[in-house]
Amino acid sequence: MTRTVAILGAGPVGLAxxxxxxxxxxxxxxLDQGDAVGHSVRAWGHVPMFSNWRFNIDAAAALRLEQAGWQAPDPEAYPTGSDLVDCYLEPLGxxxxxxxxxxxxxxxxxxEGIDKVKDAGRATAPFMIETEGAAGEERHRADAVxxxxxxWIQPNPGGAGRPVxxxxxxxxxxxxxxxxxxxxxxxxxxxxxxxxxxxHSAIGTLIALSGQPGTTPLWLCRASTTARALGGGAADQLVARGALGTDMARxxxxxxxxxxxxxxxxxxxGSTPLTAVSADGRRIKVDELVIATGFRPDLSFLRELRVALDPALECPPALAPLIDPNLHSCGTVRPHGAAELAHPEPDFYIAxxxxxxxxxxFLLATGHEQVRSIVAAIAGDHEAAARMELVLPETGVCSGPGLRAAKAVTPACCGGPALTRADACCAADEVAKDSGASGCGCGTSAEPAKAAACC
Known part of the structure; x- marks a missing residue:
């Protein structure tokens, strides 16, 4: 009997x-709550993507499109969210x-018929997906999910995890x-x-605001230094992402x-203007406040499934050490698949x-590799599920305890130039000195030759 796989979400990863x-x-x-594919992508259609088309088209999806007469876009061009919808998601849909x-x-x-507590028969019972929408309340059965x-629909609030x-x-x-x-x-x-x-959302918005005549943009950066926010600059193998930080620094x-x-x-x-009050007492009067502090997953509809999540990141526990921003420094997130994304609930995955x-x-290419591996596992091809077929571009971003500087390919190494300290030779040196250390060890502002060869 043919297995049915319920896919929740008709965005790029779901369609792939x-x-x-x-x-x-x-x-x-x-199944998707929107009235067209790419519902969430349409909300950020104005945003240019960091990665070019080469990293944004799934192989199985491309094959399907080509069989329908689709012409692929220039693999080296950089799409916006709207381009992704118009040139890829809608034809694929x-x-x-x-x-x-x-x-x-x-x-x-x-x-179906089994609550979260019951073990007997769990692995063979079909999934029941309940939906609401224009067709009313519906129930859908599937063998895997x-x-x-x-x-995107769950932005973080402005406080430390809670609205202020x-x-x-x-x-x-x-x-x-x-x-x-x-x-x-x-x-x-x-x-x-x-x-x-x-x-990147905050930085991109600020750059866009800076180009509006008469508009005054203010960056409320929660970190004590901008080095991490500005990224790897020339060390970033995704050129557009590195350029964003370079432009922002300028x-x-x-x-x-x-x-x-x-x-x-x-x-x-207040309201118009409003006053943004900092924990240290600073008061900033503005006409508008954009809160760009990231997003979080909606886990509410998964309550009856046995889902294992890292207590801090709310991601699968095996994935957490690969992506934890508290631990990562200079390097790539290793490609991963079904093994890292599995949950105690058989045949259930979050991708x-x-x-x-x-x-x-997250990069879109990562999602494509995830679902390739996941679907192989659901189909019983465990050899293909375990095989990784993606090499991700390095970020060049330095972060985490005992900050290590990025290995740069130009003199703008170590996260680029220092922004706020005259005695720092680079962004990494600035971070080290702001935290009380003597520096990152690659030179001083008075020794540019050493700085050029650092890291």
Whole structure:
């Protein structure tokens, strides 16, 4: 009998999973709360991707598209989210139309007739996926489940894991990466806009704001130094990602973006303008506040499944040490698959951005490799599931205890130039001195020759 694999989410990872399921002779059931494929991607359609098309198209999906007469985009070009939808996800969705069930929000996944506690017969009982949507309440059976619902709809709040007083429901606060120079330009143009966060979403939004005449962008960076936020620069093998940090450093250095380091949001007061209050007492008056502090997975509908999660990152425990931002320094996240993503619930997997939990380092190519391996495991091809077929580009980012500097390919090594200290030769040296050390050991601002050869 043909196995049915329920795929939750019709984004790039979910659709790739469906292509692999069909390639293996199984039946996909694709469920998504949106009314079209790529529902979440459309929300960040204005955002350029760090990786070029070569890293953003799944092999099984490409084969399916080519059989339908699709012409692949230039593999070296860099798509936006909208390009990803228009040139890839929509054509792929058309080839998968018979298996797509849109406008269906998943509210619960369980084993049919068996609660979370019961052992007997668990591994052979079908999954029951409950949905709500335009068709009303529905129940769908499947032999395996891949949760690729992502994290976009679950942005982190502005506090340390919790909303701060005055934050919830504030009309002048937005989350993630709003389209400040496109659809939402009128809201932000000519305003004083603060962006809280230190990741790529925050940096990208600040760069976009800096290009708006009359707009004053302020960077509320929670870290005491910007070295980690600005990334690996020239050491990053994804050139567009490295360039983002380089551009940001230039804008901060020139004063185009005002920087407030060590800013931990403690409260929001007032409305227009609002006052962002830091834990150390600083008060910043702005017209708009963008909170770009990352995302977290929605685990509520998985409560009746036996799901194992790392207590900090909310990702599969075996994956946690590979992606933990507290531990990682200069290097790649090793490709991984079914073995690292397995849960105590047989034939249940979380893939894509959601598999990373609260960790921020996900690349789309990683998700494609995940679902290739997962589907092979569901099909019983354990040799293919264990084989890794992806080499990820290095980030060149230095972080974690005992900071080690990135091995750079140009004199702009160690995370690039120092931004706030005249006595630091590079970003890594700045971090070390800010933390009380004598430096990173690669030179001083008075010894540029040593700095050029560092790390």
């Amino acid at each position: 999973a469906a292509a692999h399921v069909l390639e293996r002779g199984m039946q996909p059931l694709i 058309r080839t998968l139309a018979p298996w797509l069930r849109l406008d269906r929000r998943v509210v619960a996944v369980s084993r 891949i949760d690729a619902t992502g994290t 007083p005055g934050e919830v429901g504030h009309s002048r606060i937005s989350y993630g990466m709003p389209d400040v120079s496109g659809r939402e330009r009128e809201r932000y143009a000519g305003k004083r806009v603060a962006v809280l966060g230190g990741g 804008l901060v250095d020139s004063g185009s973006i005002r920087l407030e380091n060590g800013f931990h949001l403690a409260a929001v007061e 894509g951005m959601k598999s990373y939990g609260r960790a921020p380092t």
